[in-house]
Amino acid sequence: MIWKIARKEFLLNLMTFKFAVGTILCVILVVVFVPVLAKDYLQRLEEYNQNVTANEAELRKVMVYKNILPMVYRPPSVLSVFSEGIEKRLGTSAKISHFDVPEVSATTDEINPYMSMFPALDVSLVLRIVFSALALLVAYNVISGEREQGTLKLILSGSIPRHHILIGKFLAGLMILIVPVTIVFILALMLLLSFPMIELNAANWAGIGLMYIASLIFISAMYNLGLFFSSLMKQSSISLILGLFAWVIFVVVVPSGSIYLATQISPLESQEKLEAQRVMTIQECRSKELEASGKFPHWRGPKSDADGAFGTGYTVVCDESCLHDASKAYSLMQSIVSNYSNSIWRLELSYFDSLLKQKHLAGNIARISPVSVYENVMSILAQSDFGSFRSFMDNVKAYRDEITEYIRSKTDNFSSYSYFTICTEEDAKEYQKNIGPFLESFKSENEQDREKAADNFDRWKNGIMARHSPLSLQDFPRFSYRPGIAKSIKRAIPDLALLVLVNILLFSLSFVAFIRYDVRSD
Amino acid sequence: MIWHIVRKEIFENLLSLRFMLSLILIISLFAASSFIFVGKYKQQSQDYWEKTNKNLSDLSKNLGRLNDLAFFEQQILHKPKLLALCVEGYEKSFPNYVKFNIFTIGLPEVKASVNFTLPYFSDVNWVFIISLVLSFVAFVLTFDSICGEKEAGTLRMMLANNIPRYKVLLGKYCGAMLTLCIPLLVGLIVSLIIVITSNITGISGLEWLKILVVVILSLLYLSLFVFLGVFVSCRATCSANCMVVLLLMWVSLVILIPSLGRTASNMFSETPTRVELNRKLYETERQMWDNSDQFGKNAGNSYADANDPRMNLPARARLYNALTNAKNGIIEDHHNKMMAQALTGRNFTCLSPTAVYQRASEAVAGVGIGRCTDFYRQAKRYQMNLKEFIRSKDAEDPDSRHLIFDEDNSRGAFDWRTISKRPVDFSTVPKFDEQNLGLGHSLKLAIWDIVLLILFNLVFFAASFVSFLRYDVR
Numbered sequence: 001m002i003w004k005i006a007r008k009e010f011l012l013n014l015m016t017f018k019f020a021v022g023t024i025l026c027v028i029l030v031v032v033f034v035p036v037l038a039k040d041y042l043q044r045l046e047e048y049n050q051n052v053t054a055n056e057a058e059l060r061k062v063m064v065y066k067n068i069l070p071m072v073y074r075p076p077s078v079l080s081v082f083s084e085g086i087e088k089r090l091g092t093s094a095k096i097s098h099f100d101v102p103e104v105s106a107t108t109d110e111i112n113p114y115m116s117m118f119p120a121l122d123v124s125l126v127l128r129i130v131f132s133a134l135a136l137l138v139a140y141n142v143i144s145g146e147r148e149q150g151t152l153k154l155i156l157s158g159s160i161p162r163h164h165i166l167i168g169k170f171l172a173g174l175m176i177l178i179v180p181v182t183i184v185f186i187l188a189l190m191l192l193l194s195f196p197m198i199e200l201n202a203a204n205w206a207g208i209g210l211m212y213i214a215s216l217i218f219i220s221a222m223y224n225l226g227l228f229f230s231s232l233m234k235q236s237s238i239s240l241i242l243g244l245f246a247w248v249i250f251v252v253v254v255p256s257g258s259i260y261l262a263t264q265i266s267p268l269e270s271q272e273k274l275e276a277q278r279v280m281t282i283q284e285c286r287s288k289e290l291e292a293s294g295k296f297p298h299w300r301g302p303k304s305d306a307d308g309a310f311g312t313g314y315t316v317v318c319d320e321s322c323l324h325d326a327s328k329a330y331s332l333m334q335s336i337v338s339n340y341s342n343s344i345w346r347l348e349l350s351y352f353d354s355l356l357k358q359k360h361l362a363g364n365i366a367r368i369s370p371v372s373v374y375e376n377v378m379s380i381l382a383q384s385d386f387g388s389f390r391s392f393m394d395n396v397k398a399y400r401d402e403i404t405e406y407i408r409s410k411t412d413n414f415s416s417y418s419y420f421t422i423c424t425e426e427d428a429k430e431y432q433k434n435i436g437p438f439l440e441s442f443k444s445e446n447e448q449d450r451e452k453a454a455d456n457f458d459r460w461k462n463g464i465m466a467r468h469s470p471l472s473l474q475d476f477p478r479f480s481y482r483p484g485i486a487k488s489i490k491r492a493i494p495d496l497a498l499l500v501l502v503n504i505l506l507f508s509l510s511f512v513a514f515i516r517y518d519v520r521s522d
Numbered sequence: 523m524i525w526h527i528v529r530k531e532i533f534e535n536l537l538s539l540r541f542m543l544s545l546i547l548i549i550s551l552f553a554a555s556s557f558i559f560v561g562k563y564k565q566q567s568q569d570y571w572e573k574t575n576k577n578l579s580d581l582s583k584n585l586g587r588l589n590d591l592a593f594f595e596q597q598i599l600h601k602p603k604l605l606a607l608c609v610e611g612y613e614k615s616f617p618n619y620v621k622f623n624i625f626t627i628g629l630p631e632v633k634a635s636v637n638f639t640l641p642y643f644s645d646v647n648w649v650f651i652i653s654l655v656l657s658f659v660a661f662v663l664t665f666d667s668i669c670g671e672k673e674a675g676t677l678r679m680m681l682a683n684n685i686p687r688y689k690v691l692l693g694k695y696c697g698a699m700l701t702l703c704i705p706l707l708v709g710l711i712v713s714l715i716i717v718i719t720s721n722i723t724g725i726s727g728l729e730w731l732k733i734l735v736v737v738i739l740s741l742l743y744l745s746l747f748v749f750l751g752v753f754v755s756c757r758a759t760c761s762a763n764c765m766v767v768l769l770l771m772w773v774s775l776v777i778l779i780p781s782l783g784r785t786a787s788n789m790f791s792e793t794p795t796r797v798e799l800n801r802k803l804y805e806t807e808r809q810m811w812d813n814s815d816q817f818g819k820n821a822g823n824s825y826a827d828a829n830d831p832r833m834n835l836p837a838r839a840r841l842y843n844a845l846t847n848a849k850n851g852i853i854e855d856h857h858n859k860m861m862a863q864a865l866t867g868r869n870f871t872c873l874s875p876t877a878v879y880q881r882a883s884e885a886v887a888g889v890g891i892g893r894c895t896d897f898y899r900q901a902k903r904y905q906m907n908l909k910e911f912i913r914s915k916d917a918e919d920p921d922s923r924h925l926i927f928d929e930d931n932s933r934g935a936f937d938w939r940t941i942s943k944r945p946v947d948f949s950t951v952p953k954f955d956e957q958n959l960g961l962g963h964s965l966k967l968a969i970w971d972i973v974l975l976i977l978f979n980l981v982f983f984a985a986s987f988v989s990f991l992r993y994d995v996r
Contacts, residue, residue, distance in 0.1 A: 018766035025770055029778065036785050089638055112793045113632055114864035114891055116615035118784035118871075120641065129777055133769055141762065240765060241540045241662060245547065251777075252654045253551065259640050264558055268637055359639045386639045 001160050005168030006175065013138055013176045022134035023180045029126045030184050034191040037081040037122060042197055044076040044092075051093065061309040062471050065407045066330075066420045069097045069310040072399060072479040074392050077383045078200065079207050081192060083375070084122040085384030094396045096479075098334075098404040100341055123188055124378040127181070127215055128371050129251055132222040135177055136243040139226025141236035142169045143514060148236055152519045166231070166514050170507065173223040174216075181215050203485040207381050210489065214381065217499045218374040222247075224506035225370075231514040254369035262362035269354050278347055285340035292332045296325035306465065315421035316461055319435070320428040323417060331415035338404065345397065352390070359386060370502050373495050380492040383483045387491050395481050402477045422468045434460055524689045524696070531697025535663060536704075544659040545705045548651060552709035555646040556716040559607050563722050566602035573599050578953065585951070587943040588919075592912050592926065595623050599633065600897060601956045604723055607713070608736045609649035609883045611890025618894075620901050624909040625846045625928035629857055630898055648713065649883045652706070652740045653876045654776060657747045660702055661768040664751030666761035667694045668990065673761060677995050691752065691990045698748045699741075706744070710737065731961050735886045739968075742975045743879040749982035756989035779874035787867030793860050799852070806848050810841070817841040835925055835940065842927040857898065864891060872971075875978050882971035886964045897956060904954045911952055916942045 013019055051073045062068055074092045146152035155165060189208065192198055200208070226243050233239040308314040318326075366372035379385040411419040423431070438457045535541050577597050584594040600618040617630030671677035680690060714733075718725070725733075751768060758764035794802070814822025818837025825833045868891070871877035884890035909926070916922050919942035926941055959967075 017763050021766060021770055025774070036789075040788070086639055086641065111795050112860045112863055113615070113617050114860050114894070115784060115787060115867070117612035117864065117891065118787070118867055119781050121781045121785060125778075125781065129773055130770075133773060137766055137769065237666070237761070238539055240762070241543070244658075244662065244765075244769070245540075245543050248655060248658050249547070253547075253646075255641075256646055256650070257554075260558060260646055263637065263640075264561060355637050355639045358637050362640060 002164045002168040002171065005155075005160075005165060006171040009142070009169055009172030010175045013172065014179075018134070018137045019176065019180075022130065022137070023183065026126060026130050026134075026180055026184050027187060029130070030123065030187050031191070033121065033123060033126065034081065034188050037084075038192055038195050038198060041076055041078060041081055042195065044088075045197070048073050048075055048092070058309045059473055059476070060470060062473065063306075063308055063422055063468060064314040064420055065411050065418060065471070067308040067310060067312050067314055068403065068407060068473075068476075069095065069312065070403075070479075071095055071310075072396055072481070074389075074481065077388070077483070078192075078198060078204055079211075079382035080122070080384045082122060082188070082208070082211055083124040083378035083382035083384055084120045085379030085382060086386060086389075087382075087384035088120070090386075090389045094393075096396065096400050096403060098338075098400070098407055100337075123184070124211075124375060124382075127184065127378075128218070128374055131177070131181065131215070131219050132251065132371060133247060134180065135173070135219050135222035136226040136240075136247055138176060139173055139223045140230055140240040140243050142173070142227060143230040143517065144233050144236040144239050145230070147234065147517075147519055156519055162515055162517075163511065166227075166511055170220075170224070170227065173227065174220050177219045177223060178216065181212070181219060185212050185215075203483075206485050207383070207488070210492070211378055211381050214374065214377045214492075214496060214499070217496065217503065218370060218377075221370045221499055221502045221506065224503055224510065228506050228510040228513060231510045231517055234518070250369040250371045254366055255372050255375075258366035258368075258372070259362045261365055262358050266358050266361055268358060269351075271351075274347065274351050278344060281340060281344055281347065285337060288336050288340075289333050292336060293329045295332075296329040309470075315423060316465055317423045317427050317431045318421065319432050320425065323421070323423060323425070323428050326420060327415045327417055330419055331413055334414040352393070356386060356390075367495075367498065370499060373498055373502075377492050377495045377499070380488050380495070383488055385491075388483050388488070391483065391487065392481055395479075399477070399479050406475075406477055418471075422464065427464055430460075523685050524693045527690060527693025528696045528700065531694060532700055535697065535701040540659075540662050541701065544655075544662070545708070548655060548659070548705040548709050549712060551646060551651045551655065552648070552713045553716065555648070555651065556607065556713040559645075559647065560717060560720040560722055563602055563604070563606070567722070570599055570602055573597070581951070581953075582948050585946040585948055588912060588915055588946055589941040589943050591946055591951070592624050592941055593928075595621055596954070597621050598901060598954050598956075600893075603887070603889055603893075603958075604717075604725065604729060605732060605736075605887035606645075606889055607647060607717060608733060608887050609880065609889060610645040610647050611880075611884040611887075611893070613889055613893070614645070616891065616894050618897075620898065622901065622905055623928075624905060624912060624926075626850060627853070627902060627905055629853060630894065648710070648736065648740075649880055651709070652743065653879055656702065656706060656740075656744060657776060657876070658772055659705070660698065660744050660747035661751045661765075661772055663698050663701055664694075664748055665755055665765045665768050667698065667752055668755040668993065669758050669764050670755070670761040672995055681995055687991055687993075688987065691987060694752060695745075695748055698751070699745055702744050702748070703741075706737075706740065728958070728961060732886055732888075732964065735961070735965070736883050739879060739882050739886065739972070739975070742972070742979060743875060746875055746975065746978045746982055749979060749986055753982055753986035753989055756986055756993050775874045776876045780871045780877050783867035783871040783877075785867075786870035787863050790866050790870075791859075791863045793863050794856065799856050803849055803852055806852060807845060810845055810848060814841050817844065835923060835938065838929070839925040839927040839940070842929050846928050861891070861895060872974065875975065878971045878974045878978075882968040882975065885968035885971065888959050888964060892967060896959065900956060901954065904952065907952050911950075912941070915944075915946060918942075919944050 051071065055071050055073070059068075059070060072094050074090075074094075076092075077087060080087045141148075143152065146155070156162070185208070193200070225246060226239070229239040229242045229246075230236070233242065306314055306316050363372070363376060366376075376385070380387065407419070408414060410416075417423065434457060438453050440453075581591075581594060581596065584590045598620055600613070606613070615632065617632050619633035620630045621628050666673075668677065671680070681687065750771070754767050754771070755761070755764050758767060811822055817840040818834055820832055820834040821837035821841040823832065823834075823838075827833065868877070868881065872881065881890075885892055888896075913926060916924055916926065921939055922942040923938070923940050965972075
């Protein structure tokens, strides 16, 4: 019998005006939005690929270990088409150096700050606003409307228990709402895959599948809300108005208000203070470095006299004393710097954590509204939330440690000459022999003599450079950031559970209300 | 007769559940927003005065020599505005701070501890409540105004009397508008009482006038939604369908179209990145250095001794001034491009009356993107004034060479005496003070939006009028 009621309701709703208008609106919106969003994704992907290639090319030019200062880039998430989250507002690159903290530019990367007046746009916006309204519109008259028409009396005069009717109505609502959700997802996927450059891997498919399920749970929650109001009120117009007010509060008031409240309740620590602390730590580090290197008077000898990779230079030749001093100074300084870089990293993390604390507070306040909960789930599943960025940062930090270890093992704890120069002991000896006459020649009045001496010296230096090829970095660790879907799912579970709970709660409320419902028409 | 209808409508509305719900929701929103505004305003004022006073005290420390004043880098900040109570205009994520000396002015920057992990959001203020919540209430009040009466059968009875149809329509409209005015005015009064009793600052006459204009704009905006509601109610066969259409219209007009701004901006125009800007600056500078001889012999040399016979200080000054001008031009151009890009999106969103209303109120209240432009312009004007001041002071000193140009060496590393080294009196130095626009000027900025709002009103009025005249009441 449940099934019969569900079928009847389903067929009745399928032909209504509201269903047609809502579905058509969604289809139009998806057709307009998805190509724009996909193009935007492709543009970011291309930028990412260019950056990665440029970085690889630089790595192939590295001559000394000191110059290994690669950049790592965060790949854009293809699912950001579905839910943009805050992905576009976070930094996409990080500079890795073994003597500094990873500089993750985690500020808004927006080129044009005036553009911040426009809200983000994605498929989940359509889903959460249009579909939640549609769910309420489908649900508002399922009980009270039937009472007004007098058909509810007729049904209940049969031998069907009330809960069968309610379950039938619920199933019908779910079935009817599955239709537009499925259409939107299929359409969005088709449009997305029509771009030959866009590929979806298994994790993406899993993410999309979960988003689909999350959307269904969300919509069923909104439907249950409408069902509850419908079985609470005697007139369908009143249940509609109650539903709509709840909707405005959930869609408009709560998302803005929660952030507003959170920024008031827990204000951010001023960034200036943090910057001052950071500067102080760096200064402390620099002075300690200076103190340590003071023991080696010749360490500043090796000037960078050739262009190396990543926009830095390296030493081709220098004399023996500075070769010895520098190798000891670098090794000593590295231990100081690595301590400080860790404490700066902790400072930076504490800043992120204070941001995160505010965000969590806002998120927790917003959990009053199922719309916000749903939005949250979607951005987690699309890997465009702050949690994903945080895991990127952790990966960057781990990568930096890996590189430091690599260089340490290759250069005998930063003390071998190959760390900062291609010069060998023999070259240094020869340098001392050559540099004397070269400097002497500058005292001569004759310009030709001077040029000749410079030419000779350069030729000799170029000879050394020609003997060396870039470092073979075949066993160099490569950065791989694969945001695992498993972790995202784990993060999304609490919110998904909350949505399910809202469903159960609202359904039981409507159950109680319907059991006590007075079916007499006026 | 028209009054009868209006009265009946108002009483009917007043007793309805939807009115009670909206009244409670709106008044609580107004009250909450004002309390939060008061706290925020205090915080912002404190911050503003701290930074401004620091800037002034730093300025006074640099008055020992006119030369130092010329090169002193001032830092100025947006002044917090009381009218942000009405509309905030996304200002918290906009650049609100600028650094300059008399030669160069940088791009405006964002100086606030903004949590970028939070989504952009609009503060809950008057315009937010009116444009999102009250517009919705307008639909809720009008969706069954015509077709609801038809369903109930009362419309037939009403029109059986000798009352012209347009009077019925106007009666319905006035009834809905007056009902809407109740939560609006009560909310506004509550909000103003909270702000006035909190004693944060007095409200000047001009500000009262501007508040009045914002209220009038709000009424215009709400009236448009009432007309639209009545129009759809005339076209729909049953009130449930009417609500469906209105709800979807509301979603499109109030939420979806304003969200399209970013897409439109990106589609129709783009801003060069910072990297491109820097490259352009660098190339221009290099080009001018390569052609430095056009400014005079030895203009581009690097001699440091002013008494060196090869030194040509006037030519050097010409070169550096040309460099400064070229760079300033590029930076200004970049800023204009950013503005233009944002405004493209803004103009596109003006398909929606919500965006038009927001833009008009921003212009009247003197906040938002228009204010950013104005602030930057004022800072530049102040920079020019300061430069003139320095020029005139410099002219009084016979020891000076009267060459005001931006080279690090002329800052005092060498004794070139290009700018006077006499001390300056603090009270005579012009100081920056951000001026609010007058009402006439604000209205001039908002005039097109006001016209658009009136036009929307007329169109929807005409549509509802025609539809109701042809309405089949059976």
